[in-house]
Amino acid sequence: MFKLCSPLFLIVLLSVLTNGNCHEFSRILSKKAMGLKREKLSHLHFYFHDIVSGKNPTAVRIAEAAVTNRSATGFGLTAMIDDPLTVGPESNSKIVGRAQGIYAQASINDVGLLMVLNFVFIEGKYNGSSLSILGRNSVASIVREMPIVGGSGLFRFARGYVQAKTHNFDLKTGDAVVEYNVYVFHY
Ligand SMILES: *[C@@H]1O[C@H](CO)[C@@H](O)[C@H](O)[C@H]1NC(C)=O
Numbered sequence: 129m130f131k132l133c134s135p136l137f138l139i140v141l142l143s144v145l146t147n148g149n150c151h152e153f154s155r156i157l158s159k160k161a162m163g164l165k166r167e168k169l170s171h172l173h174f175y176f177h178d179i180v181s182g183k184n185p186t187a188v189r190i191a192e193a194a195v196t197n198r199s200a201t202g203f204g205l206t207a208m209i210d211d212p213l214t215v216g217p218e219s220n221s222k223i224v225g226r227a228q229g230i231y232a233q234a235s236i237n238d239v240g241l242l243m244v245l246n247f248v249f250i251e252g253k254y255n256g257s258s259l260s261i262l263g264r265n266s267v268a269s270i271v272r273e274m275p276i277v278g279g280s281g282l283f284r285f286a287r288g289y290v291q292a293k294t295h296n297f298d299l300k301t302g303d304a305v306v307e308y309n310v311y312v313f314h315y
């Protein structure tokens with residue numbers, strides 16, 4: 129038991145009082161105390177499988193413009209995706225994560241997709257960590273660049289960009305395999 133006037137008792141009493149009364153809105157933290165040491169630059173490489181055909185599509189159309197006003201470019205078309213990300217381009221290649229989110233045709237005169245995606249990884253130390261992508265995907269360009277706007281887990285404080293390059297597009301089914309190179313700063 130504490131003695132009522134012992135220094136330890138007073139410290140405990142003081143901390144109870146201050147915690148109870150002080151609702152702090154903001155404060156400055158040290159990077160060290162947060163475990164943030166050196167910022168690293170990582171490169172990730174994988175293939176994104178956008179499967180729109182067959183019994184188990186991973187990209188499904190969820191909205192489109194009214195039929196009477198459909199534009200030649202499909203302006204307004206919106207899809208929700210949960211696309212596998214794999215080490216190699218083959219469909220049975222090892223899965224390292226998934227791309228979950230939305231892409232929408234946001235350009236009236238050409239094909240320019242608004243991409244709002246979370247890359248959720250399951251591979252090794254990246255398991256459970258994610259990167260968030262928000263950008264324009266001008267599908268007709270050979271290489272499309274999109275910003276990384278943040279991340280979670282191992283990718284806290286992430287910033288950077290991704291480059292997407294179509295590896296294979298099946299004109300008959302509409303299925304696509306896209307090569308992704310990711311360049312990301314994180315701690
Ligand atoms: C379609 O476009 C026409 C004119 O271009 C417009 O009058 C009409 O309101 C539009 N309909 C819809 C559903 O947006």
Ligand SMILES: *[C@@H]1O[C@H](CO)[C@@H](O)[C@H](O)[C@H]1NC(C)=O
Nearest residue numbers: 249250251252253254255256
């Ligand atoms: C990833 O983490 C989850 C839960 O933390 C675990 O169940 C799963 O087995 C892990 N996957 C891999 C590939 O390590």
